[in-house]
Amino acid sequence: xxxxxxxxxxxxxxxxKKLTVTCSQNMNHEYMSWYRQDPGLGLxxxxxxxxxxxTDKGDVPEGYKVSRKEKxxxxxxxxxxxxxxxxxxxxxxxxxxxxxxxxQYFGPGTRLTVL
Amino acid sequence: xxxVTQSQPEMSVQEAETVTLSCTYDTSESNYYLFxxxxxxxxxxxxVIRQEAYKQQNxxxxxxxxNFQKAAKSFSLKISDSQLGDTAMxxxxxxxxxxxxKLIFGQGTELSVKP
Numbered sequence: 001x002x003x004x005x006x007x008x009x010x011x012x013x014x015x016x017k018k019l020t021v022t023c024s025q026n027m028n029h030e031y032m033s034w035y036r037q038d039p040g041l042g043l044x045x046x047x048x049x050x051x052x053x054x055t056d057k058g059d060v061p062e063g064y065k066v067s068r069k070e071k072x073x074x075x076x077x078x079x080x081x082x083x084x085x086x087x088x089x090x091x092x093x094x095x096x097x098x099x100x101x102x103x104q105y106f107g108p109g110t111r112l113t114v115l
Numbered sequence: 116x117x118x119v120t121q122s123q124p125e126m127s128v129q130e131a132e133t134v135t136l137s138c139t140y141d142t143s144e145s146n147y148y149l150f151x152x153x154x155x156x157x158x159x160x161x162x163v164i165r166q167e168a169y170k171q172q173n174x175x176x177x178x179x180x181x182n183f184q185k186a187a188k189s190f191s192l193k194i195s196d197s198q199l200g201d202t203a204m205x206x207x208x209x210x211x212x213x214x215x216x217k218l219i220f221g222q223g224t225e226l227s228v229k230p
Contacts (some may be wrong), residue, residue: 031216043206044215056215090160093218102148102210104218106160 002027004107006091012113013081021076021110030096032074033104034066036087042092048051049074050096056068059103081114117142117211121135121221128197129185129229135182136192139205148210149183150218151192155203163205166190197228 002083004025013019025032035058045058049068063085065077072091080087088111092104118141128134151163166174166183173181177192178198182191194201207221 012216025150033216033219042222043218043220045176048215050215050219058215058217059198088158092160092218102212102216102218103150103162103165105162106152109158109160 002105004091004093004105006107006110008110009108010111012115014115015082016080019078019081019112021089021091021112023076023107025074025076025091025093025105026071026072027093027095027105027106028071030071031094031104032066033092034074034076035090035092036060036066037090037109038087046076046089060074077115081112083114086112086114089101101111116229117144117209117213117219119207119209119219119221120126121205121207121224123224124222125225125227127227127229128194130197130199132197133193133195134197134226136194136205136207136226138190138192138221140188140190140207141210142188144212147212149181149190150208151179151181151190152206152208152220153201153203154206154223155200161205164192194226199228199230202226202228 034046035043037043047066049055091107094104147168149166153161176194204223208218
């Protein structure tokens, strides 16, 4: 089944404890992206990647890191989480071929709480 | 700046009836993609339908269809034969190619389908 998977789905952690949220897609998509969703603020892009070893900042990159060493994986790293990073996080992927370009398919979401 | 506006925060419809959700957008681009995503209580973001701006024909996917008015920058979603499982938040979205393929979302319309 074609899908985007994220792990963990739920995480409660404490301030300053490094964590990684994994994202993997099995559709051979070039483009991958991370969003966070907050009440009243909607969905905002954190980072995106056009292909392996190519990443760039979105609207709210502060406090996050990403890497794209393999086409299928795009982990989101919080080096020192803070309470304002409590949010619902989505990974998304899309092909870059014209006709389907940027039709983004989302993972199930990761609910992160930072105490 | 590219913007997406959904002017109906909440709507309700009786099961088996038809409902239309409104969306307007603003862009200076001539070719782009528009999407409707559904977010049920599970919080998963599910692609409902996609419209390519250069195609005059309105997209349809089973019970879901759009009314795309390019000159008016309007992109409404019609749900026919509404089902209880259609209860969800619906987001209209636009791809901003000038900002790395970021999806720009509207504020959402919360749809309740009543038995």
